[in-house]
Amino acid sequence: MHLTLPFGVTLGDSSGVGPEILLQAFHSQEIQHPIVVYGDLAALAFYNKQQVPLHPITTPADYTPGPLNVISPSLLERSDITPGQLNAKSGHAAREYVIAAAKAALAGEIAAMVTLPMNKEATQKTDPHFVGHTELIGAVCGVDDVTIMLASDQLIVTHVTTHCSLLEAIARTKRPRIQTILQLTSDAVSKLIPNPRIAVAGLNPHAGEHGLFGREEIDEIEPAIAWAKQQGMPVEGPFPPDTLFYLAVRRKRFDAIVCMYHDQGHVPLKLLDFEGGVNIALGLPIIRTSVDHGTAFDIAGQGIAQSGSFIKALEFAVRMASVQKDIDNVH
Numbered sequence: 453m454h455l456t457l458p459f460g461v462t463l464g465d466s467s468g469v470g471p472e473i474l475l476q477a478f479h480s481q482e483i484q485h486p487i488v489v490y491g492d493l494a495a496l497a498f499y500n501k502q503q504v505p506l507h508p509i510t511t512p513a514d515y516t517p518g519p520l521n522v523i524s525p526s527l528l529e530r531s532d533i534t535p536g537q538l539n540a541k542s543g544h545a546a547r548e549y550v551i552a553a554a555k556a557a558l559a560g561e562i563a564a565m566v567t568l569p570m571n572k573e574a575t576q577k578t579d580p581h582f583v584g585h586t587e588l589i590g591a592v593c594g595v596d597d598v599t600i601m602l603a604s605d606q607l608i609v610t611h612v613t614t615h616c617s618l619l620e621a622i623a624r625t626k627r628p629r630i631q632t633i634l635q636l637t638s639d640a641v642s643k644l645i646p647n648p649r650i651a652v653a654g655l656n657p658h659a660g661e662h663g664l665f666g667r668e669e670i671d672e673i674e675p676a677i678a679w680a681k682q683q684g685m686p687v688e689g690p691f692p693p694d695t696l697f698y699l700a701v702r703r704k705r706f707d708a709i710v711c712m713y714h715d716q717g718h719v720p721l722k723l724l725d726f727e728g729g730v731n732i733a734l735g736l737p738i739i740r741t742s743v744d745h746g747t748a749f750d751i752a753g754q755g756i757a758q759s760g761s762f763i764k765a766l767e768f769a770v771r772m773a774s775v776q777k778d779i780d781n782v783h
Contacts, residue, residue: 458515459769460553460562463491465575466542467534468747469757470568471499477759478520479504485770488512488521488562490549492528495542496520499533501755512561525552535753543574550585554592557738564739564769565589568762571747583615586733589740597632598735601640602717602744603768604725606701608644608708609717610637610734621713625655625668630676633710636734638685641708643775651696651706652677652689653716659692673712727760730768739772741765 464470471491477483479502488509489496496506507519515521527545534542553565567585575582582588590598601610612633613621634652641648652673653659656666663670673690680687687710691699697720700706711717721729722744729744743761751757 457561457563458486458488458512458521459766459773460512460556460565461487461489461491461766462549462553462565462567463489463495463546464549464568465539465546465571465747466492466495466498466528466532467537467539467574468569468571468749468752470747471495472752472755472757473568473743473759473762475500475502475504475520476755476757477762480759482759482763483766485766486515486517487566487766488515488523490523490525490553490556492526492545493522493524494526494528494530495533495545496522498530499753512556523552525549536749536751538571538574538577538749540574540577543571543576544578546570547575547579547582547588550588551592554589554738554740557740558593563773564741566762566765566769567740567742569743569745569747571749585731585740585742587615589733589736589738593736593738595735595737597636598733599633599636601637601732601734602721602729603644603732604721604729606724607697607721608641609721610640610708610710611714611717612710612712614714616714618713622655622668625672625712627672627676627679630673630710631679632735634676634680634685634687635683637708637710638680638687640732640734643772645707648686648707649705650685650687650708650710651691651700652687652710653693653696653712654690655712657692657694659690727758728764729761730765732768732772739769741769741772 505519532541556562613624655668660666660669731742731744733740
């Protein structure tokens, strides 16, 4: 399906690897779709050792093939760029890039947004309430029921809880929230995989062992799964987490796993495909994908960061935008 709108790419924290990854991907011609960058020209110029042509524009409608099109809010100067160092100015700027791109996506000016990594600590210096990309974009879009889906060629995982303490994650593992995530997961995965098979992980060791190690599976997770099955969703479980990923990856029994907390899904997926994993936000009225890695301050400015996750994130955004356009055309 031909897409006419460009894709918005947010530059992320300019003290991290985001600008380098973007410039590397553009210079090596890995980017095969029209993009506009939401980020400061000063940051791109600082890292632009390959002399990629930068083209300042005002709106996505000004997109021009050839150079790297940049919508710059001019929040940073060259002296503000500090590779590998925590920087309140770059943290604030990264937040503003995301807000601008989300608003553009809501207005139908870009087909989707792809985000490069922010540093939570840097952004919290000017926004103490900042939790993460997904929550920030959700606030811009006016929605609360959002979650993270991580996707690789081998596995897809989603999460009932993400950016909170483990103690809070256990408290949030409740039937209404689980049902919401099951619905979001089923809707999203069904657009990517024909006849998907979705498994649900337990919260406790051995999925609670019939209540021996906790009752969350009995009281909250199992009723949510029963509800989802009644709605026609292709879900099974809950399964013991220590064997479920083996069944999905090695035995090919499942295409996606609904996890109960952040590390339950992030750890195995990053082990499987750290450089190629993609972060996809579910529950938003817009399409947002992201690299599945952080700002990598330890290697920022060295020109050695890999662009694989960014290219995969852009490809997923294109794929999802194409599916959404087909759906819109039907309706």
